[in-house]
Amino acid sequence: MATTAPSLLLEKVPVPSSPTSREYRATVGLFATGVTVISANAVGLQHGMTLNSFTSVSLDPLLVLVCVERDALMHKVLEDAGSFAVSVLGGDQEPIARYFSDSSRPPGVAQFDDLGYRTGKATGAPLLDDAIAWLECEVERTYDGGDHSIFLARVVMVERGRVREPLLYFGGTYRTLNDGRPAA
Numbered sequence: 085m086a087t088t089a090p091s092l093l094l095e096k097v098p099v100p101s102s103p104t105s106r107e108y109r110a111t112v113g114l115f116a117t118g119v120t121v122i123s124a125n126a127v128g129l130q131h132g133m134t135l136n137s138f139t140s141v142s143l144d145p146l147l148v149l150v151c152v153e154r155d156a157l158m159h160k161v162l163e164d165a166g167s168f169a170v171s172v173l174g175g176d177q178e179p180i181a182r183y184f185s186d187s188s189r190p191p192g193v194a195q196f197d198d199l200g201y202r203t204g205k206a207t208g209a210p211l212l213d214d215a216i217a218w219l220e221c222e223v224e225r226t227y228d229g230g231d232h233s234i235f236l237a238r239v240v241m242v243e244r245g246r247v248r249e250p251l252l253y254f255g256g257t258y259r260t261l262n263d264g265r266p267a268a
Contacts, residue, residue: 113254113255113256114254115254116253117136117137117138117252117253118173118250118252119134119136119173119251119253119258120136120170120173121133121134121170121173121181121212122138122150122152122158122168122169122170122171123168123196123211123212124158124162124165124167124169125165125207125208126161126165127164129161129164130192130193130196130209131157131158131161131192132195133156133158134181135150136253137150137151137152137232146238146239146242147224147236147238147239148219148221148236148237148239149235149236149237150234150235151232151234151235152232152233153232154232155231165207165209166222167206167207167220167223168223168235169204169209169219169221170217170218170220170221171211171212171218172215172218172219172250173212173215173216174214174215174216174245174248175248175250175260176248177212177215177251178258180212181258182258183199199212199213200212200214201213204220205220205241206220207241216246216247216248217243217244218241218242218243219239219241219242220239221238221240222238223235223236224238249261249262
């Protein structure tokens with residue numbers, strides 16, 4: 085006898101043909117994403133930021149993209165540095181994701197003081213300890229993305245860490261694959 089996975093019954097929410105930014109955000113928030121911390125080392129300023137708008141773009145050449153709000157400090161740091169590192173977070177690293185999304189954390193290199201990290205050889209950017217994976221990237225091009233910029237970057241280093249359940253972002257909250265919670 086075959087068993088089927090339990091289905092999730094979700095209420096269909098009507099969205100107008102011209103959605104507001106709030107309705108749009110609530111809708112695209114139903115697309116589960118991995119959670120990363122990107123970091124960069126511009127002359128005199130190291131900075132990190134939680135980011136879920138990270139995407140693999142191409143295998144030949146190796147390309148990724150990140151989208152960063154134009155008003156964010158990370159935007160200026162990425163422009164100045166011309167490179168960045170990505171630390172892919174595991175399900176047990178939610179406190180790190182929350183920390184790097186908190187604007188009250190210390191500025192500059194001090195924001196990394198209480199965290200384990202090493203300096204990336206290719207970019208000089210911090211690579212967070214115990215991440216699932218790390219990439220170092222050099223910005224190739226920047227594109228207009230409305231209130232964000234799209235940074236297209238060539239991957240110059242990859243490394244895998246201890247494989248375990250990833251940290252996800254779904255429905256406006258951090259989650260893991262097997263957290264047992266129903267969909268939002």
